[in-house]
Amino acid sequence: MLLRFLGAAGTVTGSRYLLTHGDASLLIDCGLFQGVKNVRSRNWKPFPVDAAGISAVVLTHAHLDHSGYLPRLMREGFAGPVWSTSATRELVDILLEDSAHLQEEDARHINRRGYSRHQPAEPLYTSAEARAVMKQFRSTGFDEPVSIGPFVVTFRAAGHILGASSVRIECAGQSITFSGDVGRPNDPVMNAPAPLLDTDWLVVESTYGDRLHPDTDPAAMLADIVSRTAVRGGTVMLPSFAVGRAQALMYLLSRLMDERRIPVLPVFLDSPMAIDVTGVFRHFHTEHRLSAEDCERMRDAVTFTRSPEDSQALADNRYPKVIIAGAGMLNGGRILHQLIAFGGDSRNTVVIAGYQAEGTRGDALLKGARSLRIFGRDVPINCEVARVDGLSAHADYREMLDWLGTLAHAPRRVFVTHGEPVAADSLRQKLEHALGWQAVVPEQGDAFDLD
Numbered sequence: 001m002l003l004r005f006l007g008a009a010g011t012v013t014g015s016r017y018l019l020t021h022g023d024a025s026l027l028i029d030c031g032l033f034q035g036v037k038n039v040r041s042r043n044w045k046p047f048p049v050d051a052a053g054i055s056a057v058v059l060t061h062a063h064l065d066h067s068g069y070l071p072r073l074m075r076e077g078f079a080g081p082v083w084s085t086s087a088t089r090e091l092v093d094i095l096l097e098d099s100a101h102l103q104e105e106d107a108r109h110i111n112r113r114g115y116s117r118h119q120p121a122e123p124l125y126t127s128a129e130a131r132a133v134m135k136q137f138r139s140t141g142f143d144e145p146v147s148i149g150p151f152v153v154t155f156r157a158a159g160h161i162l163g164a165s166s167v168r169i170e171c172a173g174q175s176i177t178f179s180g181d182v183g184r185p186n187d188p189v190m191n192a193p194a195p196l197l198d199t200d201w202l203v204v205e206s207t208y209g210d211r212l213h214p215d216t217d218p219a220a221m222l223a224d225i226v227s228r229t230a231v232r233g234g235t236v237m238l239p240s241f242a243v244g245r246a247q248a249l250m251y252l253l254s255r256l257m258d259e260r261r262i263p264v265l266p267v268f269l270d271s272p273m274a275i276d277v278t279g280v281f282r283h284f285h286t287e288h289r290l291s292a293e294d295c296e297r298m299r300d301a302v303t304f305t306r307s308p309e310d311s312q313a314l315a316d317n318r319y320p321k322v323i324i325a326g327a328g329m330l331n332g333g334r335i336l337h338q339l340i341a342f343g344g345d346s347r348n349t350v351v352i353a354g355y356q357a358e359g360t361r362g363d364a365l366l367k368g369a370r371s372l373r374i375f376g377r378d379v380p381i382n383c384e385v386a387r388v389d390g391l392s393a394h395a396d397y398r399e400m401l402d403w404l405g406t407l408a409h410a411p412r413r414v415f416v417t418h419g420e421p422v423a424a425d426s427l428r429q430k431l432e433h434a435l436g437w438q439a440v441v442p443e444q445g446d447a448f449d450l451d
């Protein structure tokens, strides 16, 4: 087998690994490059191998940095099946539609302003292309191996988000495992990652390869913030990712109200995408920790505002309440309208949960910004800016070493990917010192003969 690193090498996004045996090849993950402009521009480069020659795509999970390049790969000639778990397939359907919509909006915006070098500017892909990809999907469950040409592929639960898997591939008497993004042992909503099966080769993510999560209780932090804002008669704004984070916040808030740890307040989920994702959670109730009862309680505690009119009505509502809205780093979405409505009043609170990329509005708020540029104007921020930690969907390095340490035999070699260079190298050193494993940090384009 030959393994090639076509993305997520030296960076956290753009996961793409090509595994070849004879004429057959699998692309494991087909992610978008996300973040600053010169990383995103890599999505526009021609795919480095003949897309038509790829036998199948195998997805570890639905996040766009693992699935968001699929429509473009099809435009480049890929025509094979896309294999994933059933939950991943449902989530990809929601996320790709949104991604295509944003690409189309961007192109329209550029054309209106007339600053494209290419006239007219084209979207990376269209909604129609995103819909066409979904027809290529084939699904299976966790621990139910499928044969794809000479490869036998097994999806193994990895926590992280709904449907997320580590993927173990057997071929020609050897095995290789791609960790995908690895979740945490004590996540409030997601199950712990399943122990890995024996493997000759291992590709492992390193998002938190140099960091430990703070030992804090997110429920207690949230309870304090909501209680003191309610005493002031204010509104709590919770910017959130649609997948995972929004559901965890809904669950924590409903539990806190049930336990009388916060006043009973109206809670609104102001994100059509997060509303759709919440529906997927109810389809796959064995794949997370929430019981049918928890889901019902959550549903009763939260009002969904799907239409723009209902969302606008929230902005006009001056009573104490909690609003969960996208986007998680305040780089778009309805949370911006809510910030315009509520950010100027010191009774209100905006809560930053988790990592905020450099240059985002969320990052600016954490650094003390008292004004934000939104839709071309400066919006004053006089509300409280609070933060809740401990809701990350990624294992930190200690959790990662504990999880990897359950393997009975050392892999022949570990490839450390999906991390900033410092984080990846830090995990490589820890694997060598703590577990005595041979580890390497591959670079973009590197190829390894697995013999």
Ligand SMILES: [Zn+2]
Binding pocket: 061, 063, 160, 181
């Ligand atoms: Zn992920």
